[in-house]
Amino acid sequence: MSRSDGSVLTVASLRVVIALRHSTVRAVDDVSFTIAPGETVGLVGESGCGKTTIGLALLRLLPAGGRIVSGSVRLGGHELTTLDDEQMRAVRGDRIGIVFQDPLTSLNPTMTIGSQVGEPLRIHRGATARTARDRAAELLELVGLPSPSRQLDRYPHQLSGGMRQRVSLAAALACDPALLIADEPTTALDVTTQDQILELFSRLKREIGMAVLLITHDMGVVAGQADRVLVMYAGKLVEVGATDQVFYRTRHRYTQALLESIPTLTSSRAEALHSIPGQPPDLAHPPPGCRFAPRCAFMTDECRAAQPAMSGSQAHTFACIHPAEARA
Amino acid sequence: MSTAIGLTERDAAVAEAAAEGGLRLAADVFLENKLALAAAVTFAVIALFCFVGPLVYHTDQVHTNISQTTRHPGSAHLLGTDDVGYDELGRLMVGGQTSLEIALGAAAVAVVVGVLWGAIAGFFGGIVDAVMMRVVDAVLAIPALFLLLFLASITTASVGILIAVVGLIAWLVPARLVRGETLSLRTREYVQAVRVMGGGPLRIILRHIVPNTIGTVIVNATFQIADAILVVAALSFLGLGIPPPSANWGGMLSNGLNYSYAGYWWLVYPPGVAIVITVVCFNFIGDALRDAFEVRLRRR
Amino acid sequence: MTGYVLRRIVQAAVVLLLVSVIVFVMLHELPGGTARAVLGERATNVAIEQFNKQNGFDQPLPVQYWRWLDQIVHGDLGFSFKQNESVSQLLADRLPKTMLLAGTSVLLALLVSIPLGFVQALRRNRLVDYFLTAMAFVFYSTPAFWLALVLITLFAIQLRLFPAQAPQGSIGQIVAEPGGMVLPVLTIALVSIAFFSRYVRSSTLENLLQDYVRTARAKGASTWRVAFGHVLRNALVPVVTLVGLSLPFVFAGTLISEEIFNYPGMGLLFYNAAVARDYPVLLGVTLVVGAATVVGSLLADICYGLLDPRVRLARR
Numbered sequence: 016m017s018r019s020d021g022s023v024l025t026v027a028s029l030r031v032v033i034a035l036r037h038s039t040v041r042a043v044d045d046v047s048f049t050i051a052p053g054e055t056v057g058l059v060g061e062s063g064c065g066k067t068t069i070g071l072a073l074l075r076l077l078p079a080g081g082r083i084v085s086g087s088v089r090l091g092g093h094e095l096t097t098l099d100d101e102q103m104r105a106v107r108g109d110r111i112g113i114v115f116q117d118p119l120t121s122l123n124p125t126m127t128i129g130s131q132v133g134e135p136l137r138i139h140r141g142a143t144a145r146t147a148r149d150r151a152a153e154l155l156e157l158v159g160l161p162s163p164s165r166q167l168d169r170y171p172h173q174l175s176g177g178m179r180q181r182v183s184l185a186a187a188l189a190c191d192p193a194l195l196i197a198d199e200p201t202t203a204l205d206v207t208t209q210d211q212i213l214e215l216f217s218r219l220k221r222e223i224g225m226a227v228l229l230i231t232h233d234m235g236v237v238a239g240q241a242d243r244v245l246v247m248y249a250g251k252l253v254e255v256g257a258t259d260q261v262f263y264r265t266r267h268r269y270t271q272a273l274l275e276s277i278p279t280l281t282s283s284r285a286e287a288l289h290s291i292p293g294q295p296p297d298l299a300h301p302p303p304g305c306r307f308a309p310r311c312a313f314m315t316d317e318c319r320a321a322q323p324a325m326s327g328s329q330a331h332t333f334a335c336i337h338p339a340e341a342r343a
Numbered sequence: 344m345s346t347a348i349g350l351t352e353r354d355a356a357v358a359e360a361a362a363e364g365g366l367r368l369a370a371d372v373f374l375e376n377k378l379a380l381a382a383a384v385t386f387a388v389i390a391l392f393c394f395v396g397p398l399v400y401h402t403d404q405v406h407t408n409i410s411q412t413t414r415h416p417g418s419a420h421l422l423g424t425d426d427v428g429y430d431e432l433g434r435l436m437v438g439g440q441t442s443l444e445i446a447l448g449a450a451a452v453a454v455v456v457g458v459l460w461g462a463i464a465g466f467f468g469g470i471v472d473a474v475m476m477r478v479v480d481a482v483l484a485i486p487a488l489f490l491l492l493f494l495a496s497i498t499t500a501s502v503g504i505l506i507a508v509v510g511l512i513a514w515l516v517p518a519r520l521v522r523g524e525t526l527s528l529r530t531r532e533y534v535q536a537v538r539v540m541g542g543g544p545l546r547i548i549l550r551h552i553v554p555n556t557i558g559t560v561i562v563n564a565t566f567q568i569a570d571a572i573l574v575v576a577a578l579s580f581l582g583l584g585i586p587p588p589s590a591n592w593g594g595m596l597s598n599g600l601n602y603s604y605a606g607y608w609w610l611v612y613p614p615g616v617a618i619v620i621t622v623v624c625f626n627f628i629g630d631a632l633r634d635a636f637e638v639r640l641r642r643r
Numbered sequence: 644m645t646g647y648v649l650r651r652i653v654q655a656a657v658v659l660l661l662v663s664v665i666v667f668v669m670l671h672e673l674p675g676g677t678a679r680a681v682l683g684e685r686a687t688n689v690a691i692e693q694f695n696k697q698n699g700f701d702q703p704l705p706v707q708y709w710r711w712l713d714q715i716v717h718g719d720l721g722f723s724f725k726q727n728e729s730v731s732q733l734l735a736d737r738l739p740k741t742m743l744l745a746g747t748s749v750l751l752a753l754l755v756s757i758p759l760g761f762v763q764a765l766r767r768n769r770l771v772d773y774f775l776t777a778m779a780f781v782f783y784s785t786p787a788f789w790l791a792l793v794l795i796t797l798f799a800i801q802l803r804l805f806p807a808q809a810p811q812g813s814i815g816q817i818v819a820e821p822g823g824m825v826l827p828v829l830t831i832a833l834v835s836i837a838f839f840s841r842y843v844r845s846s847t848l849e850n851l852l853q854d855y856v857r858t859a860r861a862k863g864a865s866t867w868r869v870a871f872g873h874v875l876r877n878a879l880v881p882v883v884t885l886v887g888l889s890l891p892f893v894f895a896g897t898l899i900s901e902e903i904f905n906y907p908g909m910g911l912l913f914y915n916a917a918v919a920r921d922y923p924v925l926l927g928v929t930l931v932v933g934a935a936t937v938v939g940s941l942l943a944d945i946c947y948g949l950l951d952p953r954v955r956l957a958r959r
């Protein structure tokens with residue numbers, strides 16, 4: 016699982032902490048995964064589970080108080096955690112691109128679309144204003160913006176939410192990065208626009224074939240886009256596997272509970288909505304055993320004693336002592 | 344958990360303490376600010392000096408004493424005497440009382456008038472708001488000092504008059520602030536809820552909107568106090584302060600400046616430094632209060 | 644943008660009108676009225692009645708207001724009996740000089756406080772920041788007249804670098820002696836710098852917390868590029884409005900500065916008129932200063948609209 020040959024991204028035993036005034040939160044605790052070329056990996060979990068922190072940690076853009084304590088992050092074989100500031104800056108925007116959740120606040124309100132999309136080229140390729148502008152127009156066309164050359168001189172507030180997100184995507188793709196991180200790219204958009212943006216992702220995947228780390232809390236988004244899924248809970252990965260494995264042959268009880276709590280069109284009106292009782296643990300003082308145990312209906316004393324190890328086959332792993340039945 | 348770049352530890356602490364109650368949270372942040380704490384203590388000391396001091400250090404602040412004018416600081420007069428024989432230290436205390444009274448009184452007037460004006464304007468909106476705010480703009484357009492000088496030239500200053508006059512100029516800024524807050528609060532659900540329940544405008548304004556603007560108002564009031572001290576000092580300098588034997592720091596300073604060439608430093612520095620320290624204290628406190636309330640607002 | 648500008652102009656016009664009403668009310672609150680002010684304390688009632696009739700003071704208020712407004716619009720701001728000159732004449736002479744003083748002070752203040760506040764924000768909570776913040780607080784809390792006298796003592800008397808009195812005469816003569824302007828300008832500018840730089844600092848800090856800064860960093864931008872290419876522009880936009888709002892404060896500063904340095908501007912004119920109870924002058928100056936503030940604010944708001952694309956290119 017942690018072989019660096021061929022894979023775009025290899026994360027091994029990553030630990031990230033966030034130092035608060037009176038405590039230290041273990042936001043990401045011993046997380047390992049890989050992303051192969053052309054693969055879309057979905058990182059899914061509820062708010063506060065640490066998934067966004069992973070995204071920021073990969074770019075070493077953690078907020079004040081956050082730092083990578085241990086572990087390795089290799090991009091195409093090159094270790095990122097040991098780079099100095101200047102070297103890391105060369106990676107950001109060039110080898111890794113990122114799209115954030117809120118398209119309005121993520122864009123500079125007083126800077127034209129064209130200059131914002133072309134900026135990575137000016138930073139990393141030494142492009143002239145002219146070249147950057149031309150390339151920006153091409154990128155805007157790539158992401159499906161109508162009349163791209165006209166949009167170049169407009170400002171973010173003049174565009175709709177969906178168009179802004181396309182712009183952010185265009186900027187992230189400007190230097191042909193090896194990896195694209197999409198942090199909740201559709202959460203701030205309405206349902207129709209969400210659909211359009213996801214369509215765009217699919218199309219880009221077919222056309223460009225780049226590796227994508229798709230971070231989201233929405234199982235539906237993951238189901239439609241990801242090749243493989245990483246389920247995260249309270250800072251740890253609890254289930255990892257191909258999408259249909261995780262969705263249809265669910266093993267970890269948390270994943271199971273998550274899937275059950277999604278209302279479907281066919282569930283009867285009379286049925287109460289399933290929800291997972293309780294709260295996620297305090298990550299400043301995490302429990303010794305399985306972190307989901309306090310909320311799990313299948314929990315035993317063994318679960319609370321020690322962290323369950325990852326078990327299962329190479330293609331589908333999970334950290335649960337009492338997993339759901341493996342169906343044929 | 345917010346992940347914006349530039350998030351400071353203080354902001355992280357906010358996230359951490361978000362579970363606690365709002366006011367306690369604000370108090371926490373305020374107390375964390377060492378500067379503000381020092382300022383608050385300093386002001387307490389100054390207030391004690393002004394109001395309790397004369398009970399300990401007795402001087403005659405009513406009768407002049409021509410045989411004792413402009414004495415250097417010594418055992419009889421710890422800070423010397425001024426040009427008509429008053430003991431300077433004693434005068435500093437009594438002057439401080441007047442300066443502080445006027446400043447606090449003016450700030451109180453400003454707050455009461457300003458909050459009501461702003462809340463009414465913001466709550467009713469529309470033409471009422473437009474007219475009320477244009478009035479504020481108009482009075483704001485005329486520099487306070489000009490208005491005050493004019494008013495002072497047609498009346499004889501006294502503590503009460505100065506409180507009224509300074510306060511009536513100072514209410515404009517709280518009015519604007521409260522109006523802005525009211526406009527945003529008006530659309531909140533709980534205000535709509537009270538309306539649905541049949542609550543009248545007065546009730547809504549007084550019981551629901553005003554209490555929620557307290558934070559902004561308190562912050563502004565602290566700055567008003569600071570400004571009022573400076574304005575009264577300026578008025579005294581321009582010769583339109585309260586006539587003797589009443590004293591205030593501004594008057595003492597501007598009087599003392601007449602003698603700076605003679606080297607009578609004790610007539611200049613004590614009142615001057617007293618003004619600067621007091622005003623700085625209020626500015627620090629106001630700054631810290633603003634941080635504290637902003638923290639509470641963000642949690643909302 | 645046009646919608647925005649039009650609305651601002653209409654608002655400014657209304658405010659100007661209200662300013663004139665306020666001044667008019669002040670005119671009427673004079674104890675004994677203008678008559679007594681002009682004719683003196685010993686004037687007989689008959690003389691006063693005659694004066695009032697002659698000058699239309701016996702008419703109903705709205706009529707008087709209208710006539711007064713009419714006069715103003717035609718450039719007649721009354722007559723100063725004490726100085727024996729028309730108020731408009733006096734103002735025409737003094738206004739440009741005060742504008743010169745105020746304008747130079749504001750310009751100097753901006754030129755210094757913008758880089759100062761910006762650097763403070765970037766070096767937040769370091770020694771530089773604390774030191775400059777402390778300085779700002781002290782300057783801001785010191786009575787302007789004391790500051791002026793300290794400046795005089797230091798620069799005029801001890802170091803003999805600049806004169807303690809401002810240049811006199813026409814505006815041409817004043818400009819010819821820039822050295823004499825230094826201390827008056829500094830008095831106003833120092834306090835303004837304290838105020839502006841705090842504001843620039845907090846505006847910059849606010850911007851540094853914004854998501855678009857994170858995006859810029861994620862593109863690999865260096866701190867330099869983030870600061871000057873992204874944050875500066877956004878942080879400065881509200882400063883324009885701030886300048887507009889601080890105009891009353893600047894004019895108050897000119898009053899004190901002119902009095903201390905004997906600078907022949909509107910502030911000194913106003914002060915002398917206040918002491919001499921020369922009401923026509925007092926009212927004329929108040930009106931003009933009020934108008935200048937309203938117009939200045941309007942211009943600042945329009946500049947703001949031009950600078951912020953969200954306003955300049957709004958849907959309306």
